[in-house]
Amino acid sequence: MSDFNKYCQEAAQEELPDSEDEEDIGDEDTCSAKELAAEFQLKYKPQDEASVSLQREYVLSLAAxxxxxxxxxxxxxxxVHIYNLDAGAGKLAxxxxxPPTESPQPVSICGIRFLDEGPHNILVGTTDGYVRLYDLRLKGEQARFKYTQHPEVSPVPKSIACxxxxxxxxxxxxxxxxxxxxxxxxxxxVRERRQMGVYCESHEDDITSxxxxTQNPDLLATGSVDGLINVFDVKxxxxxEALLTTCNTxxxxxRLEWHRNVYDKDIVSCITTTGDFKSYESEEGDEVASFERPDVTAAIRRKRAGNFNLVGAHNQEDGGVFLLAGTNFNKGEILRSVSxxxxxxxxxxxxxxxxxxxxxxxxFDAKNGLLITGGESGIVTVWTQDSSGAAGSSDKLKVKKDKKSRKQAPY
Known part of the structure; x- marks a missing residue:
């Protein structure tokens, strides 16, 4: 019996609470269907979908x-489910x-990342405090990273969030x-399979991102429940001395993301737990943009900010940024983007x-104009532009661009 089939049989005996089961609060568009079609001129459709389980499980994290x-x-x-993607056809295989981590306590994913440029080495982080390295050409994990001890930190943290x-x-x-x-x-x-060091005074609450x-290996942005975004030069x-900038949201x-503006400056964007969007210049800390939850709700042409769900901020091939947003109404039926x-x-x-x-x-695959989504019904969806209802394939998601005390560093 394969690992997947064994896992599905065991998982079928369990049930996962799902926010989709909650009673929907009424919501509707703020304009007519005709006006909506005129404003959102790009139309995307599901090109392919894959269900990750025989029962309902959340897809919490995606990586490519x-x-x-x-x-x-x-x-x-x-x-973790891993698929081959034919970007040209928009198909998953x-x-x-x-399989899930074996643990006496409930364990969930806190992130996945491909280690390098290739498709073979993947890092899987779990809330029990481990990051595991897998080579998909080989069987079993190849390395395991977990915090052990540090002379300046006691007691030892037992879990990770991101x-x-x-x-x-x-x-x-x-x-x-x-x-x-x-x-x-x-x-x-990673190469020496060893613990390097710790920052222990940068944040005062849970570190969430x-x-x-994406290009400078020494530049790191961190975000926390304390509201701070810190940018470090970890060398x-x-x-x-490593702390370059602090922004108070x-x-x-x-959630944090890196962007680059038309003046070739690095921008750090933030989605808050309340569904707001903010972005800052990473060097000076100056605010670049700020949109509260009702602002983005209105931009996707929905009435109730209470149902609003801001998913992510994505870079486009021409350097623009768009926000992917939807609602929790009617099991997440509404999904739209705004630039x-x-x-x-x-x-x-x-x-x-x-x-x-x-x-x-x-x-978001800017080169091919593909959007990949995962969510609370356990579905991975590949979205492609519906050319029958769009302005043209050359228009794929392109927009016009506008203009404390710290202790020992890891190395």
Missing amino acids: DQGFTRIAAGLSSSA NFSFL FDRNANGRIICCGTDQFHSNAFLLFYD VRFH EADED ESSVA VTSKNNLQPLANFQGNKQIVRDSL
């Missing part, structure tokens, strides 16, 4: 290799399955929940028709 030839979906059970690897695949950084009044950034050397710059000698950070055209303006962009779930994570 650099060439978008392989997609990994991490589940609420800590299992089963490739591999990593992680990332840097641009050259050498370093892993993990963010922990608050533990004994502290939250930690833990660093590991860590993101290395500096100590934590105080005056909210709680849920960030200026500091104070959001422009309707695309309508994703036929959505079947509340979306929890998304990926």
Whole structure:
């Protein structure tokens, strides 16, 4: 019996609470169907879908290799499904399955990342404090990273909430929940399979997102429930010198992303736990854009901000940024995108028709114009532009661009 079939049989005996079971609160568009079609001129349709389980499980995290030839979906059970993706046809094919972590306590995925440019090496982070390295050409895990001890940190944090690897695949950084009044950034050397060091005074509450710059391997952004976004140069000698910028969102950070503006400056964007969107220049910390939950709700032409769900912020091939947003109404039926055209303006962009779930994570392949989503019904969906109802394939999601004390560093 395969690992996947064995897992499905065992999982079928369990039930996962799902927010989709909650009673929907009425919601509707703020304009007519004709006006909606005129404003959201790009129409996307599901080109292919894959169900990750025989029962209902959340897809919490998605990852793609650099060439978008392989997609990994991490589940609420800590299992990982891996698919080959034919970007030209927008089709998924089963490739591999990593079974759930064996643990006496409930364990969930806290992130997945392909380690390098290729599609073979993948990192899987779980809430029990481990990041595991798998080579998909071989059987079993190849390495395991977990915090052990540090002379300046006691007691030892036992779980992680998020992680990332840097641009050259050498370093892993993990963010922990608050533990004994502290939250930690833990660093590991991937090649030498060793713990490198820790930042232990940068955040005062759960660290919810860590993101290395996509090209600069030394640049790291971190976000926390304390509302701070910190940007570090991790090659500096100590934590105080490593800290380059601190931005106070005056909210709680849920997700970070890196962008680059028309002036070739690095931008860090943030989605807050309350569904707001904010972005800042990484060097100076100046606010670039700020949209509260009702602003984005209005931009996707929906009435009730209470149903609103901001999924992610994505970079386009021409350097623009769009927000993917939907609602929790009617099992997540509404899924739309808006482009960030200026500091104070959001422009309707695309309508994703036929959505079947509340979306929890998304990926965007700017080269091929593909959107990948995963969510609370356990479905991985590949979205492609519906040319029969769109302005033309050359218009794929393109928009006009506008203009504390710190301790020892990891190395």
